[in-house]
Amino acid sequence: MAQNSPRPRILVTGGAGFIGSHTAVALHESGYTPVLVDDLRNSRESVRTGVEKITGIEVELWTVDCGNAEAMAPVFHAPFAGAIHFAADKSVGDSTRDPERYFDNNIGGTARLLAQLRAQGVSNVVFSSSCTVYGEAEPSPVDETAPTLPAASPYGYTKQACERLLHDSHAAAEGNLGVAVLRYFNPIGAHPSAHIGELPLGTPTNLVPYLTQSVAGLRPPLTVFGDDYPTPDGTCIRDYLHVCDLAEAHVAALQWLEAHPGAIDTFNLGTGQGSSVLDVIHAFEEATGLRVPHKMGARRPGDITAIHADPSKAKRMLGWSTRRDLKTSLADAWRWQQQIQSKEG
Ligand code: UD1
16 A cells, blocks of 8 residues: 555444454554444443554544444544444344344344445455354364255254354445455454453453463353363364454454455454363463462354365465464463453452
8 A cells, every 4th residue: 555545434333342343453553543433232331442552543433333323423424435344233142032132232233234235336245253153163174165054043043043144145236345254263362462352341261361260260160061072182173363353354364355346255263273161271370370260061052063264265365374373372362361350449
C-alpha cells in the first residue's frame, strides 16, 4: 500500500469480542482501519482501550446491534472496503436452552447485516464459521470437502445456515460480492502484550479459560470430561490455534478477496495438529512451570471424540499458516489471566 494513501476502512462486527479484537489489531498492522461494532452483550467496552494501547491509534467503536439497520446507519458515514462478521452467540450449551435467541441473533442478525452490506455496496465479506459444521467427521485431518453433517446443536445449525445464506447472497449479488467463509478449529491464547484476551462472563465452559482460572485459584480444579475415549490417552482431541494466528488469517482472507473480486470460498483454520485435553494440561505446565489442578470426570454430552484440521488449502490459497505453537498459546493465555486479576484484585 502506498505510504500516504488512506487506510481502507473495514467493518468488524463483534469487534469487542475475543477474535474480533485481535483481528482489529491485525488489520491495523496490515494497513487497514478497523471500525468496530459491538452491542457489548457478551463483551466489554474496555476492550477498545486494550486495542488502542497495542495499536497506538484511537479506535472507532459503535455500541449497536449490527443487525439493526436504523442504529447502523451512522456507521456507514464513510465507505467500507470490506466487512468481517463475528457478531454471534457462541455457546453450544446455551443454544440448546435458548434456540430462539440463537436463530434470531445468529441467522437473523447475519441476514439483516448482509442486506445492509449489499445496499451499501460493500464488496467483500469474511465470515466467522466453525469446524462444528463437520460434526463427528471421520477421519481427521478434515479438509473443506468433508460433508457437513446434521448439526448437533442449534449453535452448530446457525453456522451451517449462515454459510448457506452467504452462498445465496453471493449468488444474488451477481459478481458484486466476494465471500470468504472461515471455519475455525479451537482458538485459544491472547495477545502477547496481555492488553486483550478472552473475557468470558461467568464460569467459562471452554477448556483454556477454565484451566487458567482454575490455576489462578478462582475455580475448583478442572474436570477432564472423559478419559475413556478411543484416543491414545483416552481424552478428546482438538486442534488448538493461537488467536493471533487466527486474526492474521482474516487479513489474508480479505487480501485474497481483494485480489479475486466476486470470489467465494471456504477455508479451514487450524494448526493441522491434534492435542488431547491431557496434552493441553501438560503443555501448560511445561510453559508456565505451574501445576494444573485437575480430576477425571464423566464425558460431556455432545462432545465429539477427535477432530483436527487439514489447513493446507488456506496455506496454498491464502498464504496463511499458524506460526505460534501450543505452549506459546498457553503461556499467552496465562499472562492474560494474570493481567485481568491484577486489574480486578
Ligand atoms: C465447542 C464447539 C465449537 C465452538 C466452541 C465455542 C463443537 C464440536 N465445538 O468447541 O464449534 O466454536 O465450542 O464455544 O461443538 N473440556 C474439559 N473440561 C472443561 C472444558 C472442556 O475436559 O472444563 C474438554 C472438552 O471435553 C473438549 C475440549 O476440552 O474435549 C475442548 O472443549 P471446549 O474448549 O469447550 O471446545 P469445543 O467443545 O471443542
